[in-house]
Amino acid sequence: MHRFANPTRFMRLSAALLPWTAGAALALIAAGLYLGLFGSPADYQQGESVRIMYVHVPSAWMAMFCYTFMAGASAVGLIWKHPLADLAAKATAPVGACFTLLALITGSLWGKPMWGTWWEWDARMTSVLVLFFLYLGYIALINAFDDPTRGLKAAAILALVGFANVPIIKFSVDWWNTLHQPASVFKAGGPSIDPSMLAPLLLMGVGFTVYFLWVLMLRLRTEIVAAKVRALRLRQVRSGAPATPSGATPLGAKG
């Protein structure tokens, strides 16, 4: 792991992987959507509405996966002070927030025709909404400090504290009476979903994961470059050289 955590090596490796992950993500999601929307049967109970599942469920998986990844990277950043780990957590947050929002919106659209309500304060829905706010809080906290390393440290602690919410989301449907049904795929006794419907669902799940890898590498590359630029500017400012070209403000100058 440490071998790939070297920024220079990461830049080289990710440059080679970027087009492949992009292509694979697009192909998997296209195939999954086609199978889900056209190539799979309607549900015996829910009819055609069940097709919302092929976007809703993978989004919800990714919402939790991204947060777990973010908390893990934050822990590595806090304990081992690895610069790439902090940046990886930072790069993950907006992606996870988008997945969470997508899960909330598609869930609402699915809830109205099936349950008869857009929104209820049941344990599953409320805990996912809390997850969304945790992502937003994390992003806000990072940007609340003038010194980026201090922002990353504070946000990393928030990410770890908020991690308590992830098992609550997962097991909310088992611990309490909820309107939301229990898990269909990751549960004891194997999936309770027909193979013809499980296939497009898993395809979408893998597609979303590869998409996340692609966007994560893209964002992490940008973060690394931005950190380098910041370091260069700081060095210029410290050496007192009037090296900044006219028009550009050195980093320390703006609020």
Place this chain on the structure above:
Amino acid sequence: MKPKRRRLTFVLIGMGLLGAAAALVLAAFRDSIVFFYSPTEILAKALPAEQRIRVGGLVEEGSLEKVAGGTVRFKITDLAETIPVTYTGILPDLFREGQGVVAQGRFQEGVLKADEVLAKHDENYMPPEVADALKKSGQWEHMKDAMEGAGQIPKGAAK
């Protein structure tokens, strides 16, 4: 090496304490976290008459009757106790006998006068042909039992 070890133990202990705190809070607020009560739980509680409450369970087979003016009467069961419900309004598409429902309203003379009825579905997904085949081969009842064990019957209800 020393500060790394110290930070690691610090984070681990912190996460442990946090988990314990979260578990205590959730256990303490259990009553406000549950979305609905089962008929058994409702009957065990002495409820103040005017309290709005949600009751969840299955619509008892053969209990659904339509009264004049778009009002329906049915019973919610957890296979141990039943609660009679009346409701005026549009029922969700999934509403039918044997289906999981959550009704919200106030009790009047032992009957829940519901102002909202939500359908609850289980975690089983399959094409209609598979459902038909299961019914034909007699495995449906077995499936139903499994469903009732998990998604449909409220937790804490009689097993």
